[in-house]
Amino acid sequence: MHRRLIVPGALAASLLLAVPASAAAPTPGAPGIGDPYYPAYGNGGYDVSHYDLRLTYRPATDELEGTATLLARTTQDLSRFDLDFLLDVSEVRVNGAKASFTASGEHELQITPRTPLAEGTDVTVVVRYGGVPSSKSAYGFTSWHRTPDGGVAANEPEAAWWWFPSNDHPLDKATYDVSVSVPEGTQAISNGTLQSRTTQRGWTRFAWRSNRPQATYLATLAVGRFDVTTGTTDSGIPVVNAYSEDLGDHYGAARASVERTGEVADWLAEYFGPYPFGALGGYVPNTTTGYALETQTRPFYSPRQFANGSNVSVVVHELAHQWYGDSVSVAGWKDIWINEGFARYAQWLWSEHEGEGTAQELADHVYASHPADDAFWTVGPGDPGPENQFHTAVYDRGALALQALRNEIGDEAFFTVLKGWPRRYAYGNATVGDFRAYAEEVSGKPLSAFFDTWLYEPSKPAAPAARAASLARTAKPAPRPESWKKIAATNTVHAHDAHHGR
Numbered sequence: 019m020h021r022r023l024i025v026p027g028a029l030a031a032s033l034l035l036a037v038p039a040s041a042a043a044p045t046p047g048a049p050g051i052g053d054p055y056y057p058a059y060g061n062g063g064y065d066v067s068h069y070d071l072r073l074t075y076r077p078a079t080d081e082l083e084g085t086a087t088l089l090a091r092t093t094q095d096l097s098r099f100d101l102d103f104l105l106d107v108s109e110v111r112v113n114g115a116k117a118s119f120t121a122s123g124e125h126e127l128q129i130t131p132r133t134p135l136a137e138g139t140d141v142t143v144v145v146r147y148g149g150v151p152s153s154k155s156a157y158g159f160t161s162w163h164r165t166p167d168g169g170v171a172a173n174e175p176e177a178a179w180w181w182f183p184s185n186d187h188p189l190d191k192a193t194y195d196v197s198v199s200v201p202e203g204t205q206a207i208s209n210g211t212l213q214s215r216t217t218q219r220g221w222t223r224f225a226w227r228s229n230r231p232q233a234t235y236l237a238t239l240a241v242g243r244f245d246v247t248t249g250t251t252d253s254g255i256p257v258v259n260a261y262s263e264d265l266g267d268h269y270g271a272a273r274a275s276v277e278r279t280g281e282v283a284d285w286l287a288e289y290f291g292p293y294p295f296g297a298l299g300g301y302v303p304n305t306t307t308g309y310a311l312e313t314q315t316r317p318f319y320s321p322r323q324f325a326n327g328s329n330v331s332v333v334v335h336e337l338a339h340q341w342y343g344d345s346v347s348v349a350g351w352k353d354i355w356i357n358e359g360f361a362r363y364a365q366w367l368w369s370e371h372e373g374e375g376t377a378q379e380l381a382d383h384v385y386a387s388h389p390a391d392d393a394f395w396t397v398g399p400g401d402p403g404p405e406n407q408f409h410t411a412v413y414d415r416g417a418l419a420l421q422a423l424r425n426e427i428g429d430e431a432f433f434t435v436l437k438g439w440p441r442r443y444a445y446g447n448a449t450v451g452d453f454r455a456y457a458e459e460v461s462g463k464p465l466s467a468f469f470d471t472w473l474y475e476p477s478k479p480a481a482p483a484a485r486a487a488s489l490a491r492t493a494k495p496a497p498r499p500e501s502w503k504k505i506a507a508t509n510t511v512h513a514h515d516a517h518h519g520r
């Protein structure tokens with residue numbers, strides 16, 4: 019999204035029609051935004067600033083229907099453009115006029131407006147749709163989790179296709195109004211702040227608002243029977259948490275973990291700077307999934323995360339993402355380390371805070387527990403490849419790289435970087451290269467060779483490099499810190515249980 023002045027309607031209309039005769043003929047927007055990991059994800063030719071979703075959902079039959087209104091701005095002269103979407107579309111309007119549309123590829127909705135759209139103009143797209151999300155798949159998988167009492171959309175890198183049409187890539191962030199009507203006695207949970215809740219004739223409509231830029235994969239919807247708790251952090255952020263009433267034996271442990279949300283967010287703010295959003299919380303639906311996800315302001319947690327008792331470490335991980343991943347998002351999916359390396363490192367800092375092992379001890383353990391011939395070291399967190407985007411190495415080698423950086427540039431510069439980065443790129447996108455440049459700027463040290471060793475080389479950093487980074491200082495295997503098991507339990511954090519297996 020771009021922050022900009024609103025162009026008055028008459029002027030916008032005149033711009034729209036004022037395609038100079040000399041201009042090149044309008045061309046179709048690309049069916050992908052240009053991400054080499056996922057060539058078909060997102061689209062070219064426009065940039066969305068706001069999604070308004072007005073939906074109705076029937077838990078008994080898993081039917082979702084409604085209207086999406088997208089505010090966008092064109093970035094080229096467009097003869098047609100794509101949205102990413104899987105449900106059945108009944109009508110599309112572009113700037114008020116009916117447009118023709120057709121499904122194409124695995125998840126493309128190709129839209130041809132009545133007249134071409136000129137570059138740099140504001141466009142309103144209205145899509146009326148319906149369908150049964152659980153009946154739809156792309157590449158053989160689904161991100162819609164049917165539950166006994168409803169359904170949940172939460173996955174990475176894709177979840178939107180099953181519930182709203184979008185430009186599905188983190189590069190195109192937008193604000194959201196999500197309004198969902200569900201049978202009375204059922205809740206609809208989404209991101210941000212609950213603006214209103216009204217019940218008539220047996221239906222309750224929940225209106226949620228996300229007023230800060232949000233990536234499409236960080237938008238979430240959960241419908242079911244939830245117990246909702248509310249509170250306010252010491253720093254004044256309102257907290258809304260939701261727990262399925264049907265979590266059974268996991269209920270207590272889930273609640274004992276997620277109710278720590280406000281405390282954890284305030285603690286993280288000491289390292290990362292002020293919490294970037296005006297709403298906070300978490301939710302635990304009764305899914306059979308195993309992972310958790312940093313859905314903006316309100317992370318998704320699978321009940322299984324709490325199978326062995328409370329796990330505040332996973333809450334630390336998902337809340338760390340609110341700075342590292344949600345406010346500052348990847349520019350491309352190859353940049354996943356700027357999300358996962360830091361969320362994992364936050365778990366190490368929490369371990370230290372809890373007296374269950376220091377970040378240094380955890381780093382030493384990672385280094386020592388993977389021998390040089392372990393495939394773990396063949397994955398470079400700085401550009402892991404799409405098939406290894408959520409490999410354990412992105413997390414553990416990624417956090418190890420941060421401890422090595424801390425030892426290389428010293429605590430003062432390191433913690434200045436940790437706190438300064440979320441402010442430098444707030445609500446935007448960044449690359450691993452941007453991070454290296456920022457760390458160099460703050461520390462005054464050239465770090466190119468250092469980053470190659472720790473983030474890119476497909477091999478275990480040799481003992482001299484490790485010693486130089488104050489790691490593995492003895493030949494003795496590093497003992498396993500007490501926090502190791504709980505941190506490892508979050509390794510399914512983004513494991514795609516029912517995923518494409520690419």
Ligand SMILES: [Zn+2]
Nearest residue numbers: 335358361511
């Ligand atoms: Zn994560």
